[in-house]
Amino acid sequence: MAKTRREQAEWRREKLLDAALDVFADKGVDGASVKDLAQAAGVTPGLLYHYFDSKDALVHALLAERGFLPQLRELLALDTGGRAAAEVLTELLGAFDQLLADNARLVALFFSAGQARTALGELAAEGQLLIGDFLAARVAAGELRPHDTRTAATALFATVAIGRTTGSPVDVAGLVELLYPIEFDLRKK
Amino acid sequence: MAKTRREQAEWRREKLLDAALDVFADKGVDGASVKDLAQAAGVTPGLLYHYFDSKDALVHALLAERGFLPQLRELLALDTGGRAAAEVLTELLGAFDQLLADNARLVALFFSAGQARTALGELAAEGQLLIGDFLAARVAAGELRPHDTRTAATALFATVAIGRTTGSPVDVAGLVELLYPIEFDLRKK
Amino acid sequence: MAKTRREQAEWRREKLLDAALDVFADKGVDGASVKDLAQAAGVTPGLLYHYFDSKDALVHALLAERGFLPQLRELLALDTGGRAAAEVLTELLGAFDQLLADNARLVALFFSAGQARTALGELAAEGQLLIGDFLAARVAAGELRPHDTRTAATALFATVAIGRTTGSPVDVAGLVELLYPIEFDLRKK
Amino acid sequence: MAKTRREQAEWRREKLLDAALDVFADKGVDGASVKDLAQAAGVTPGLLYHYFDSKDALVHALLAERGFLPQLRELLALDTGGRAAAEVLTELLGAFDQLLADNARLVALFFSAGQARTALGELAAEGQLLIGDFLAARVAAGELRPHDTRTAATALFATVAIGRTTGSPVDVAGLVELLYPIEFDLRKK
DNA sequence: GATGAATGAGTGTTCATTCAT
DNA sequence: TATGAATGAACACTCATTCAT
Incomplete structure (x- = not known):
């Protein structure tokens, strides 16, 4: 069941997006802090910036990748x-x-x-x-x-x-x- | 054109509501700071609290008094x-x-x-x-x-x-x- | 029962001191705002400054005049x-x-x-x-x-x-x- | 003399408590601002909240950890x-x-x-x-x-x-x- | 005397972001 | 990769004080 580095990274990214969607829906975009988002994904705030350039970029990614x-x-x-x-x-x-x-x-x-x-x-x-x-x-x-x-x-x-x-x-x-x-x-x- | 003190106060309150409506519509409620609201009304932030208990109360007043x-x-x-x-x-x-x-x-x-x-x-x-x-x-x-x-x-x-x-x-x-x-x-x- | 101006003023002052003693004992000196003090005395904050130079002066007056x-x-x-x-x-x-x-x-x-x-x-x-x-x-x-x-x-x-x-x-x-x-x-x- | 990250954090926390004890003793709890406390510890006010939930929590920590x-x-x-x-x-x-x-x-x-x-x-x-x-x-x-x-x-x-x-x-x-x-x-x- | 509108400096606190480790 | 310590700027809000009325 070992994951390659790449798989692991992709999985993390998805998890962050999932968690963000939950938290945003719950508290609104402004109401959700980066700390909230990181916590919901079981990650530290710093790591979020490895996957997304900013909180704003996360929102955009959500719209682009999860958008229907x-x-x-x-x-x-x-x-x-x-x-x-x-x-x-x-x-x-x-x-x-x-x-x-x-x-x-x-x-x-x-x-x-x-x-x-x-x-x-x-x-x-x-x-x-x-x-x-x-x-x-x-x-x-x-x-x-x-x-x-x-x-x-x-x-x-x-x-x-x-x-x-x-x-x-x-x-x-x-x-x-x-x-x-x-x-x-x-x-x- | 002399205003009584009371009239002046009422006028200020209205002006604050007007300004708030503008600013909120422009930046959203979360996006508008109390400083923004006060500035738009030509007033110091502190004075806003003379007329309204909180930013939230201002939103409520807007809904109640300006609502259609x-x-x-x-x-x-x-x-x-x-x-x-x-x-x-x-x-x-x-x-x-x-x-x-x-x-x-x-x-x-x-x-x-x-x-x-x-x-x-x-x-x-x-x-x-x-x-x-x-x-x-x-x-x-x-x-x-x-x-x-x-x-x-x-x-x-x-x-x-x-x-x-x-x-x-x-x-x-x-x-x-x-x-x-x-x-x-x-x-x- | 008419009070002379002087009596009325003296009475107000005493009432302010009394109220201040209550409020200070309850909330502490730092915890009590001038508004609190004025309200407790049934007076507006501005008037307090007719009788005392500052909040600090009120504390001193309390100590001097009510002190045992x-x-x-x-x-x-x-x-x-x-x-x-x-x-x-x-x-x-x-x-x-x-x-x-x-x-x-x-x-x-x-x-x-x-x-x-x-x-x-x-x-x-x-x-x-x-x-x-x-x-x-x-x-x-x-x-x-x-x-x-x-x-x-x-x-x-x-x-x-x-x-x-x-x-x-x-x-x-x-x-x-x-x-x-x-x-x-x-x-x- | 190299400190690990963890040691450095612990040291900071202690320094904040030490500084707070000084400042509180000097100015009183109400009289000391968070800015005062942070400055005395050589730190920005925001960091204080990384170590303590609130000013009040800092007082409690002081009592609990420094209390005799x-x-x-x-x-x-x-x-x-x-x-x-x-x-x-x-x-x-x-x-x-x-x-x-x-x-x-x-x-x-x-x-x-x-x-x-x-x-x-x-x-x-x-x-x-x-x-x-x-x-x-x-x-x-x-x-x-x-x-x-x-x-x-x-x-x-x-x-x-x-x-x-x-x-x-x-x-x-x-x-x-x-x-x-x-x-x-x-x-x- | 008495009011309360108005201010300006301050409060405690939050937060997106950076970066040495 | 991943951490979390650290920052700086902003935030909503409070308050002692002043002063035109």
């Missing part, structure tokens, strides 16, 4: 060819909702750190854009009735996000049915 | 008797949107302060509940088609809130039309 | 001509003990304030000297057996003082009997 | 079997007196810190009790004349303590002779 934004982008970029819009939307929003649920602590961090908040904002914009494009394509294809697809995208995205972050998650299928009652009904049959 | 929650409650509690649902909804969400726009700095504070965040969460829950009740009543009255009013309320509330806080406000009328296309069309005629 | 040192000096200076040494001693120490009991808060102040502690030390020296002189005179007169009157004075003074300040007062008559068993017995007959 | 109370307890608990009461008393009080002399700065601290004062009070009670027991045993054994041993214990203890703390130490042998002239004389022969 890449996954979300992947999700939104999926080829949906041939499948019903209602089905795709339900699946997509469900996956988004699940992603938020799985990364609750990271989302908490997003709210406490200024820089992270910015990142979240960008993601939201991107997500709404992609969903909007998807909807517009389906309208163009005649599958969905003509409507303000941009607003619809915002509504879908926002509702799932707010539902999850306020602790009372929304029923995704119900949400899609709400906006697209006819399309949804077809699918049920 | 009472206005929002008032808004939601309005009697809507006799008017069309689509009209009421559009007006209500528009007012909510405007409230968020007018209190942008305070909303920023809501995101940076733990305690404020809690207050915001409670408000969101309350708002969604009230809108949901309104919708349910209109469904019962036969004005709106039967649908999941709770989810609809969340969608309406969330969409406006996210739209405003991410800096790309939503078209409220469009949003209502999106959820209630038939009812909205009737109104346009 | 003059009374103690008076006590020790009493003419004891003709009365039995044991009787005089018992009475004297009893009065000293009573003085300490009556001025418990002031004694507490003596322990908390550096300057006051010095004053107490001087008093102790003075008291022991006077008692020593008294004892020496009685030895010279043949009433008391030859002994180290200085040490005896210290013992008498110290025992009463410690007994009172530690909260377990000593039996003064018993103390005199302890040091002067023969003389005391004579007196009892 | 354990030594005093040891002294009083000594087996005195077979030796003359006057001899034991003289030795005991002499040792007590010496202890106070050796720990003058700590005794000064006892007078300035509320918590320390309490500890001192308890010690005094304990000391008087033990001396009282010793005297009572000797009375029972017929070595000392029947007398109020409790008062005698207080007198002995108080006289040495006051003598030393007021800066005019008492002659311990003279004190014992004063209370027990006959027993003392026997011993001299």
Whole structure:
């Protein structure tokens, strides 16, 4: 079970990130001291600086390496060819909702750190854009009735996000049915 | 223009609150030092403690005295008797949107302060509940088609809130039309 | 019941001293803020400076005007001509003990304030000297057996003082009997 | 002369305690700022908090690690079997007196810190009790004349303590002779 | 006399960061 | 790699004192 130096170092780094995520979610980024972070990882404060240049760098690493934004982008970029819009939307929003649920602590961090908040904002914009494009394509294809697809995208995205972050998650299928009652009904049959 | 001592004191207090709102919105609650706050108000740090028991108490005072929650409650509690649902909804969400726009700095504070965040969460829950009740009543009255009013309320509330806080406000009328296309069309005629 | 200005001022001053004695005894001189003192006297901090030049001056005034040192000096200076040494001693120490009991808060102040502690030390020296002189005179007169009157004075003074300040007062008559068993017995007959 | 890191740390801690004892004795606990303490130890204020949780904790450490109370307890608990009461008393009080002399700065601290004062009070009670027991045993054994041993214990203890703390130490042998002239004389022969 | 707004220097304490070991 | 001693600058907060009203 001997670990190579490199493995050991990688393991330490991961442990520091894990611990930091916990502590940040609990106390907020400003509220957590480097000492807190080191203690939670079972390490001395000095060592933290071997792995990260600064506390700030740790936050960035957390966002970059533990962030679910890449996954979300992947999700939104999926080829949906041939499948019903209602089905795709339900699946997509469900996956988004699940992603938020799985990364609750990271989302908490997003709210406490200024820089992270910015990142979240960008993601939201991107997500709404992609969903909007998807909807517009389906309208163009005649599958969905003509409507303000941009607003619809915002509504879908926002509702799932707010539902999850306020602790009372929304029923995704119900949400899609709400906006697209006819399309949804077809699918049920 | 002579001010009495009392007036001068009241003015100082207001100035401190104003300055604090600016600084908090800019740097966040944790990021703003008492020195920052005092400087922004053109005052020594010590004086801040003549008017407020602590930095925390200042945040509370800001929420209590500058908060728009009472206005929002008032808004939601309005009697809507006799008017069309689509009209009421559009007006209500528009007012909510405007409230968020007018209190942008305070909303920023809501995101940076733990305690404020809690207050915001409670408000969101309350708002969604009230809108949901309104919708349910209109469904019962036969004005709106039967649908999941709770989810609809969340969608309406969330969409406006996210739209405003991410800096790309939503078209409220469009949003209502999106959820209630038939009812909205009737109104346009 | 109208008070003249002068009476009113005098009354305020006394009230300030009284309140200060209470607060100092409770929190110590360093631990009591001017605000505390003013509040306890039902007055604003600013007014305190009309009556006393500084917080320090208040402490000095307390020592000078409420101090029991003059009374103690008076006590020790009493003419004891003709009365039995044991009787005089018992009475004297009893009065000293009573003085300490009556001025418990002031004694507490003596322990908390550096300057006051010095004053107490001087008093102790003075008291022991006077008692020593008294004892020496009685030895010279043949009433008391030859002994180290200085040490005896210290013992008498110290025992009463410690007994009172530690909260377990000593039996003064018993103390005199302890040091002067023969003389005391004579007196009892 | 190379010191290991650990030794250096231990040395620093001791130096901080030493310096604190000096400064506290000089200015009192309240009168000494953390900055004063750090400067006296040739250190930055922050470092003090590496070794002690708070200023208060430093006072406690001083009492616990530099306190002479354990030594005093040891002294009083000594087996005195077979030796003359006057001899034991003289030795005991002499040792007590010496202890106070050796720990003058700590005794000064006892007078300035509320918590320390309490500890001192308890010690005094304990000391008087033990001396009282010793005297009572000797009375029972017929070595000392029947007398109020409790008062005698207080007198002995108080006289040495006051003598030393007021800066005019008492002659311990003279004190014992004063209370027990006959027993003392026997011993001299 | 009396107020309390205002100050400036100070308090104890925290903390991100560095670096000799 | 890993430690933890050490720093310096900041922090929230207190307080004796002054003075215009």
